[in-house]
Amino acid sequence: MSLITDLARLEAVQSGRAQAVATVRHRHLSQRPLVLVPLITAGEAGAPLGALVGTERTSPRLLVVPQPRDRDLRFAFLAELAGVVLPYVDGFASEVETAERAETDPGTGKRVKVEVELCADAPQLIVPSRSGIEFVRLLGRSMRFRRTAEQDPEAPYPAPPHVPLLGRWLTHFGERARVPGSALLLAMTDLLSRHWATGQSTLEDQHLGALLAWIEAPDGTSGAEAALRAELSRDAAGQLVCPPAGPATDPAFDNQLLAPAIERYDKARAAVSAAEDAVEADIRMGELAAAERAVHALVESRTRPTWDAVWRGLDALCTLPEGPRATERWTRDRWSFTGHRDRVAAGEPPQPRRDDAVTAANKLATREREQARLDAQEALDDPLVMAGRRLTGEAFAGEVTESVPAYNEKNRPRPLITVRTDDAPHLGERTMVYRSLDGKPQAAEFVSYDEEGGVVLRVLDKMGRGKEPEPGSVPEKGDTVCFTLFEHEQRGGPKLPDPEETPWTHGGPPRTDEAGAPVPEAPDAMTSEDLL
Known part of the structure; x- marks a missing residue:
C-alpha cells in the first residue's frame, strides 16, 4: 500500500466518503462481461447452492440446487452452468485477426516472426469478491477430470456432457486471475478498492455492500455509517438487508430459512416416491414443485442484491477513462485465451493437478515479471500513482x-x-x-x-x-x-530446461507412453464422500 493510499484513507475517514486513488481505470472492462454470483452451502466449499449468471443486467439466469447433497442435482446445476458459460466463451473463439508472434525455428534455432490467429476479443468473468475467484478455481478443479458416459462408458457416476470442458475453462480463468494485471476473471471488490480508498480496513473492503456504501455515499452522509448499515442491518425476519457478496451465506439465513425449506423439499420428494396411486402422485408432485420454488425464491433473495451491487460497481468504474496500457495487458489476455482455445481444439488433456518443475518455475517467473510490469505501467498511465512512486524516491x-x-x-x-x-x-x-x-x-x-x-x-x-x-x-x-528509477519494460529471466530434460531432483521428465505421447492424469478416484 502506497503513501498516497494511506493519505486517501485518512481523508476518507475525515470526509466520510471514499477517495479516488487513481485517475484512470487500470483494468480493461469488456462491453459484454459475464457476471457470476455464486452461493454455496455452509461447511462444504465445493457444494454449490445456486448462482445468478448472465450478461444482461435485467435478466440474469437463476441456477439452484434444491438439495446440495444430491450428486445428480449438483451435476444438473453444473450442466446448466455449462449451458450458460460455454456458449458465451465460444462466442469469442471464432472471430479472429492475424497477428505476428516470435517463435523458435526448429531447424535453425533462431527466433523468427510468424503470422498466427489471434482472437479479436476475449470473454471476461466478473464475480463479487475474491472468494468468488477461489470458488471458480475450485469448481474448475472438481470438474475438469470428470469422465462423461461418452468418454468412459464404465464410469460409475458419469458427468453430464460439457461439464469437464467447463472445468477446463474455469481452471484457465482461475489460473489467469493469478497473473497480475490480467482481466479475464475479476473480483468487483478488488476492482473498486484499486481505484477508491475507504476509511475501513482492506478486509472490510471485501464486503461489496460496505465498499459501495463508501463510494456511493451522498453529500452530507457518512460512508462509515452507511457501511455499518450495509454490514449489520436486518429486516423484520432477522435477515441481512445486504447479504454477503457470495459465495458464503449468513448463518441466520441457513438456520431460519434455508434448512427448513430444504427439509420440506426432502419430505416432498420422499412423499412422491411413496405415493401409491396416480392421483396421490400428482398431489405430491405439486407439493414438490412448491417446495422447489420456495428454495429458488430463497436463493434469489440472497443473490439478487449482490447481482445489482456488481452492476452498480461496473457503473462506477465506467466513469473512469481506461488507462492507455490496459489495452496492452488485455491483448496478452487475448493471447492466453487463444492459446487455451487451440489446446482444447487439439484434444490435449486437461491441466494437471500439480505442475511439473519447469512449468511451475515459468509460472512464477511470469507472475513476478507481470507484477513489475503492472506497477510500472500503472505509474506511467496515472499521475496519482506516479506521485506515490515519487514520494518513495522511485x-x-x-x-x-x-x-x-x-x-x-x-x-x-x-x-x-x-x-x-x-x-x-x-x-x-x-x-x-x-x-x-x-x-x-x-x-x-x-x-x-x-x-x-x-x-x-x-x-x-x-x-x-x-x-x-x-x-x-x-x-x-x-x-x-x-x-x-524503475524500468518500464521487464526483461525475461534465464532460460529453463525443457520438461524432457528435467533432473530427477525436480521430478524428472513427464511420463509418456510407448509412442512418446504424454500420459494424461487419471480421473479422481471415488471416495466414500461421493456416495450418499
Whole structure:
C-alpha cells in the first residue's frame, strides 16, 4: 500500500466518503462481461447452492440446487452452468485477426516472426469478491477430470456432457486471475478498492455492500455509517438487508430459512416416491414443485442484491477513462485465451493437478515479471500513482534548466541535461533512470548534482542514428520531465530446461507412453464422500 493510499484513507475517514486513488481505470472492462454470483452451502466449499449468471443486467439466469447433497442435482446445476458459460466463451473463439508472434525455428534455432490467429476479443468473468475467484478455481478443479458416459462408458457416476470442458475453462480463468494485471476473471471488490480508498480496513473492503456504501455515499452522509448499515442491518425476519457478496451465506439465513425449506423439499420428494396411486402422485408432485420454488425464491433473495451491487460497481468504474496500457495487458489476455482455445481444439488433456518443475518455475517467473510490469505501467498511465512512486524516491519530476550537447569517444551524442526537482530520488553513482518518449523508454544515467542541487543526467539512447539528436528526442530548457528509477519494460529471466530434460531432483521428465505421447492424469478416484 502506497503513501498516497494511506493519505486517501485518512481523508476518507475525515470526509466520510471514499477517495479516488487513481485517475484512470487500470483494468480493461469488456462491453459484454459475464457476471457470476455464486452461493454455496455452509461447511462444504465445493457444494454449490445456486448462482445468478448472465450478461444482461435485467435478466440474469437463476441456477439452484434444491438439495446440495444430491450428486445428480449438483451435476444438473453444473450442466446448466455449462449451458450458460460455454456458449458465451465460444462466442469469442471464432472471430479472429492475424497477428505476428516470435517463435523458435526448429531447424535453425533462431527466433523468427510468424503470422498466427489471434482472437479479436476475449470473454471476461466478473464475480463479487475474491472468494468468488477461489470458488471458480475450485469448481474448475472438481470438474475438469470428470469422465462423461461418452468418454468412459464404465464410469460409475458419469458427468453430464460439457461439464469437464467447463472445468477446463474455469481452471484457465482461475489460473489467469493469478497473473497480475490480467482481466479475464475479476473480483468487483478488488476492482473498486484499486481505484477508491475507504476509511475501513482492506478486509472490510471485501464486503461489496460496505465498499459501495463508501463510494456511493451522498453529500452530507457518512460512508462509515452507511457501511455499518450495509454490514449489520436486518429486516423484520432477522435477515441481512445486504447479504454477503457470495459465495458464503449468513448463518441466520441457513438456520431460519434455508434448512427448513430444504427439509420440506426432502419430505416432498420422499412423499412422491411413496405415493401409491396416480392421483396421490400428482398431489405430491405439486407439493414438490412448491417446495422447489420456495428454495429458488430463497436463493434469489440472497443473490439478487449482490447481482445489482456488481452492476452498480461496473457503473462506477465506467466513469473512469481506461488507462492507455490496459489495452496492452488485455491483448496478452487475448493471447492466453487463444492459446487455451487451440489446446482444447487439439484434444490435449486437461491441466494437471500439480505442475511439473519447469512449468511451475515459468509460472512464477511470469507472475513476478507481470507484477513489475503492472506497477510500472500503472505509474506511467496515472499521475496519482506516479506521485506515490515519487514520494518513495522511485521517481522524480521537474523542469529542465540546462541542456548541453556532448559526445562519447565514438562521437555518438550523449547530451547532458539538468533537472531542477523538489523530489528526493534515491540516486547513486551511474544510476539508470528512464522516461517515456513516444511510448518507448528512454534511458539516462545519473552524473552528479550541480551546485544548486539540480540533477545532472546523461541521455543514452532513443536519439536516432545520426550524429545529431533527432528533434524532440532530447529534453530542452524549460521542458517538464519525469524520470523513473524503475524500468518500464521487464526483461525475461534465464532460460529453463525443457520438461524432457528435467533432473530427477525436480521430478524428472513427464511420463509418456510407448509412442512418446504424454500420459494424461487419471480421473479422481471415488471416495466414500461421493456416495450418499
